[in-house]
Amino acid sequence: NAGVTQTPKFQVLKTGQSMTLQCAQDMNHNSMYWYRQDPGMGLRLIYYSASEGTTDKGEVPNGYNVSRLNKREFSLRLESAAPSQTSVYFCASQLESGVTYEQYFGPGTRLTVT
Amino acid sequence: AQSVTQLDSHVSVSEGTPVLLRCNYSSSYSPSLFWYVQHPNKGLQLLLKYTSAATLVKGINGFEAEFKKSETSFHLTKPSAHMSDAAEYFCVVSEGNAGNMLTFGGGTRLMVKP
Numbered sequence: 001n002a003g004v005t006q007t008p009k010f011q012v013l014k015t016g017q018s019m020t021l022q023c024a025q026d027m028n029h030n031s032m033y034w035y036r037q038d039p040g041m042g043l044r045l046i047y048y049s050a051s052e053g054t055t056d057k058g059e060v061p062n063g064y065n066v067s068r069l070n071k072r073e074f075s076l077r078l079e080s081a082a083p084s085q086t087s088v089y090f091c092a093s094q095l096e097s098g099v100t101y102e103q104y105f106g107p108g109t110r111l112t113v114t
Numbered sequence: 115a116q117s118v119t120q121l122d123s124h125v126s127v128s129e130g131t132p133v134l135l136r137c138n139y140s141s142s143y144s145p146s147l148f149w150y151v152q153h154p155n156k157g158l159q160l161l162l163k164y165t166s167a168a169t170l171v172k173g174i175n176g177f178e179a180e181f182k183k184s185e186t187s188f189h190l191t192k193p194s195a196h197m198s199d200a201a202e203y204f205c206v207v208s209e210g211n212a213g214n215m216l217t218f219g220g221g222t223r224l225m226v227k228p
Contacts, residue, residue, distance in 0.1 A: 004157075031214065033216075040123070040220055041220060042118075042204055042218030042220050042221050043158075043204070043216075044218070045216070048215065058215060090158065096214075100165050101146075101208075101214055102148075102160060102163065103160075103216060105157040105158040105159075106157055107156065107157045108156075108157055
């Protein structure tokens, strides 16, 4: 099992450019998440998908869109990048077993917007 | 609404001495609580989780945490620090609401001196 994979690992964009961050999991999990991590602030939820075909906003959704392409894949799109979106982006998927659940994180994408 | 406060942004210990990382939470429901560790330039790894079973939770690498409802705390401890424990640690709370959104604390950077 590869777990949760993310591409690319690093990206530099100019203000106004667009890009899509890719995430895939091979653990057959229903729920998937996108977070951003900024210094001193922990992780904040951007969007999540509780199941294939559904997506919902998290704490900081402005400037982002998502697509749950199928059960495995959940992509995050920046339509017009801004310097405030410079951050490290993490994708996660969730194991749900009875009343317990656990999120597994990918290695992250480090994005710089100049 | 749920929130998490990690009381120390940095903790420095000597190798072989005890580790204490402090976390207080706020939740309207019976929460689930987690500790994650992040080594430099890596993703997040689950150390341990509390989900309303035993209040003393044992995790990987010798870490444990005690859930104290009266004090709304979930402090992380380890009897003897190892150099490899140097990392960022995140306390996380979830109320198990729609999408099981996690709320992260700001993180504590643990430094271990030889």
